[in-house]
Amino acid sequence: MANWVLKGLLSGIKSSDYPRAGDDAPGVSPGRPVGTRLNSTTAAEQLVARCPTAAIARADGGVAVDHGRCVHCFRCRRDVAEPAEWQQGFEWGAYAGEPALRKLAKIFGRSLHVRFVDAGACGACMSEARQINNPYYNMHRLGIFTTPTPRNADVLLVAGPVSDAMRLPLRKTYEALPTPKRVVAIGACAASGGIFGPSFAAAAGAAGIIPVDVVVPGCPPPPLAILHGLLLAVERKPPSALMSPPPQRTTEPA
Amino acid sequence: MAVLERIADNTAGSASFAELCRSLWADKAVATEDKAARLCRLECGVNTLPDVCQWLTRDLDFIFATLIVEQTARPGWSLTYVFYKDAASPWVHVAVQLDAGVSALPSLVGLAHGPSFDWHERETEDLFGLKFEGHPRLGEFVLHEDWPEGVNPMRRDFDARARFVPRARDPRWEPPTVVVDPGAFTMPVGPVFSDFAESAHFLLETVGEDVIRTIPRFFYKYRGVEKIAEGQPADRALLLAERFSGIAAFAHGLAFCQAVEAICGVAPPPRARALRTALAELERLRSHAAAITGICNSTALAVATSQAALIEESLLRLSCEATGHRYLFGAVVPGGIACDPAEPNCRHLVAAVEEIAEGLRNLLRMLRYSSSFLDRLEGVGVVADGYARSYGLVGPIARACGVARDIRKLFPYAAYSAVDFSVPVEQEGDGYARLRVLFREAEQSVAIIHDVLSSLPQGPVRLDQIRPRAGAALAAVEAPLGAAFHWLRLDQDGKVARYRVTPPSFTNWHGFHIAAENFAFQDFPIILASFGLSNAECDR
Ligand code: SF4
Numbered sequence: 046m047a048n049w050v051l052k053g054l055l056s057g058i059k060s061s062d063y064p065r066a067g068d069d070a071p072g073v074s075p076g077r078p079v080g081t082r083l084n085s086t087t088a089a090e091q092l093v094a095r096c097p098t099a100a101i102a103r104a105d106g107g108v109a110v111d112h113g114r115c116v117h118c119f120r121c122r123r124d125v126a127e128p129a130e131w132q133q134g135f136e137w138g139a140y141a142g143e144p145a146l147r148k149l150a151k152i153f154g155r156s157l158h159v160r161f162v163d164a165g166a167c168g169a170c171m172s173e174a175r176q177i178n179n180p181y182y183n184m185h186r187l188g189i190f191t192t193p194t195p196r197n198a199d200v201l202l203v204a205g206p207v208s209d210a211m212r213l214p215l216r217k218t219y220e221a222l223p224t225p226k227r228v229v230a231i232g233a234c235a236a237s238g239g240i241f242g243p244s245f246a247a248a249a250g251a252a253g254i255i256p257v258d259v260v261v262p263g264c265p266p267p268p269l270a271i272l273h274g275l276l277l278a279v280e281r282k283p284p285s286a287l288m289s290p291p292p293q294r295t296t297e298p299a
Numbered sequence: 300m301a302v303l304e305r306i307a308d309n310t311a312g313s314a315s316f317a318e319l320c321r322s323l324w325a326d327k328a329v330a331t332e333d334k335a336a337r338l339c340r341l342e343c344g345v346n347t348l349p350d351v352c353q354w355l356t357r358d359l360d361f362i363f364a365t366l367i368v369e370q371t372a373r374p375g376w377s378l379t380y381v382f383y384k385d386a387a388s389p390w391v392h393v394a395v396q397l398d399a400g401v402s403a404l405p406s407l408v409g410l411a412h413g414p415s416f417d418w419h420e421r422e423t424e425d426l427f428g429l430k431f432e433g434h435p436r437l438g439e440f441v442l443h444e445d446w447p448e449g450v451n452p453m454r455r456d457f458d459a460r461a462r463f464v465p466r467a468r469d470p471r472w473e474p475p476t477v478v479v480d481p482g483a484f485t486m487p488v489g490p491v492f493s494d495f496a497e498s499a500h501f502l503l504e505t506v507g508e509d510v511i512r513t514i515p516r517f518f519y520k521y522r523g524v525e526k527i528a529e530g531q532p533a534d535r536a537l538l539l540a541e542r543f544s545g546i547a548a549f550a551h552g553l554a555f556c557q558a559v560e561a562i563c564g565v566a567p568p569p570r571a572r573a574l575r576t577a578l579a580e581l582e583r584l585r586s587h588a589a590a591i592t593g594i595c596n597s598t599a600l601a602v603a604t605s606q607a608a609l610i611e612e613s614l615l616r617l618s619c620e621a622t623g624h625r626y627l628f629g630a631v632v633p634g635g636i637a638c639d640p641a642e643p644n645c646r647h648l649v650a651a652v653e654e655i656a657e658g659l660r661n662l663l664r665m666l667r668y669s670s671s672f673l674d675r676l677e678g679v680g681v682v683a684d685g686y687a688r689s690y691g692l693v694g695p696i697a698r699a700c701g702v703a704r705d706i707r708k709l710f711p712y713a714a715y716s717a718v719d720f721s722v723p724v725e726q727e728g729d730g731y732a733r734l735r736v737l738f739r740e741a742e743q744s745v746a747i748i749h750d751v752l753s754s755l756p757q758g759p760v761r762l763d764q765i766r767p768r769a770g771a772a773l774a775a776v777e778a779p780l781g782a783a784f785h786w787l788r789l790d791q792d793g794k795v796a797r798y799r800v801t802p803p804s805f806t807n808w809h810g811f812h813i814a815a816e817n818f819a820f821q822d823f824p825i826i827l828a829s830f831g832l833s834n835a836e837c838d839r
Pocket of ligand 1: 095
């Protein structure tokens with residue numbers, strides 16, 4: 046008989062330090078492009094032309110990035126005159142609209158139940174969502190659990206552009222959640238339709254179908270970004286922004 | 300008998316195969332060959348089609364790969380049935396033309412290996428509006444019941460940007476009666492079910508304790524990838540190829556790039572081919588680790604699940620270190636590879652995957668001694684002998700029931716012809732056989748990564764410029780879940796005129812119902828996990 050208990054104990058504790066501290070282990074996040082100051086306008090135009098999803102736009106002194114549209118294709122980083130700046134980290138969760146007065150932390154307390162809906166996701170978002178259950182990220186230590194029924198859920202986690210056939214199931218699942226409830230949309234597809242929507246077969250993201258509170262951009266967002274989005278939904282972490290303008294020029298020292 | 304003997308002598312090379320076709324089908328079909336592409340093309344009339352396909356599948360044991368439907372410039376349709384067999388046989392493309400007014404042709408589901416044509420015909424009927432006479436179950440396949448009749452999105456005149464085709468639900472609509480056994484009823488599962496399950500729907504027909512049969516329903520995730528790719532420049536469509544199934548992004552991206560390269564008549568440099576091989580195996584390793592995690596999880600073996608999940612996460616991090624992306628997005632480009640790992644990175648990768656191989660060996664050793672685990676997998680979800688062939692099943696699922704077919708050996712691409720590896724096969728066709736195939740293939744992947752990266756050729760990793768050309772090509776790769784076929788046609792501006800993808804999950808989901816018959820309710824998640832298929836990949 047295999048001794049699984051011993052095996053488990055011998056593996057030791059693997060959990061990430063996040064959210065108590067940061068986590069910069071290699072490979073936990075692909076990072077992402079952010080607003081960049083550029084020296085030349087042609088370089089800025091090149092980046093705008095390279096970006097396949099119109100996530101990059103000209104802005105004062107450089108380019109701005111719309112994280113909700115970025116699909117991590119690296120084309121603004123490789124083989125260009127001036128690459129977009131790439132930022133490590135993963136605290137990407139942002140409020141989808143104007144954050145209402147929430148004060149939900151009390152209501153949800155320290156335990157949060159999540160129902161996941163796949164609305165046409167490619168599998169990578171789903172895989173990353175599944176990873177928050179693995180021993181490295183271990184959502185249970187943060188009081189986050191998945192639940193098989195929407196009736197017991199506080200948060201609806203949705204991925205995918207919302208394919209045509211998933212509109213109705215998504216809306217029904219949303220309606221089945223008791224109030225108060227929060228919706229966290231993960232991935233570029235759920236944020237903006239990504240490279241699929243809007244089209245005859247898919248919508249332009251979850252917000253067109255149900256009210257969305259928090260968006261976690263990324264293609265796919267890494268597990269820690271998804272955790273950040275969940276913590277943000279219950280105000281246990283501050284938000285990031287969906288738009289990233291180029292940094293303001295600081296006055297040069299004389 | 301003489302014919303069969305001649306066949307036996309003649310399947311050896313594509314040259315003689317075309318001659319054989321000529322001698323047998325002289326007045327009924329025109330055979331041409333393309334030696335460079337190892338391809339024999341047989342053009343015939345609609346009435347001869349069933350005979351030719353019967354001959355290929357029943358007499359010669361060819362396997363049906365995919366059906367490519369194209370709307371031709373001269374009003375009408377061109378249908379190409381693609382077959383393949385083994386390392387000694389060519390691709391066989393059986394092509395028929397339909398005139399504009401004709402929208403029906405004979406169904407092939409009644410032939411030997413008929414089931415392998417089934418889903419392709421249903422899909423074509425839904426998306427193109429072509430009818431297959433004699434097919435027992437047409438309609439409501441990719442497009443569900445509330446999609447308007449007669450609107451066929453793959454036709455040229457359908458606008459892909461049209462938002463949400465307006466429709467009214469017919470209040471009288473009811474699901475078709477499917478219950479066969481007396482006293483049985485159906486229990487619906489899905490499309491939203493379980494913790495992190497992909498959207499799919501299963502009707503489990505049961506008399507109370509056991510499930511008699513499973514009627515699956517897919518395409519909840521249909522995103523119309525083949526349609527929205529049309530008119531896009533190749534480098535934009537590459538994003539679709541990578542992202543329609545994010546967990547096999549590299550394999551599908553690679554197939555797409557190989558098709559572009561075949562059309563433009565270029566070959567990537569040796570270093571790129573070697574790196575492609577290494578990254579494809581890294582993806583397979585990660586995908587197999589994920590499947591193993593899923594199987595352990597389905598049997599509620601918590602520590603084993605954690606151990607496998609740790610391995611999976613390590614592989615995701617390694618992929619990120621090697622290419623910048625945890626799922627290898629953006630790594631493959633037409634003409635080569637977008638990132639060139641330095642020597643120390645390659646050494647680090649080799650050392651890390653070898654450690655992972657050791658972890659997998661330990662895990663398997665412990666699983667083998669966990670009788671409670673084995674009890675739940677052995678004899679569960681059996682794909683009976685013969686079905687793998689008649690359904691044309693691919694990948695680890697086919698290899699777990701004795702079919703040693705692997706595109707890496709049959710039609711070597713990247714650097715596979717230069718590496719030494721074996722294709723593991725098991726015979727039982729049950730969940731345990733599939734698990735063992737996964738472990739054994741993972742072992743092979745580690746060996747391939749080691750081989751390729753320790754003798755990496757020097758030089759560039761991508762071609763400078765590729766001049767777009769008009770043309771069409773079929774590319775095949777062995778994706779982690781099995782054979783994937785990508786057919787691409789580019790116009791003279793390098794824009795996509797037609798993109799046809801037949802992913803392994805499409806082929807293998809079709810066979811799922813065979814494994815999901817007469818089982819106990821609690822085994823359902825185990826059967827699902829041991830198939831380990833992706834709906835994103837199947838639905839596209
Ligand atoms: S990585 Fe994002 S911002 Fe950069 S080109 Fe690709 S989609 Fe655009």
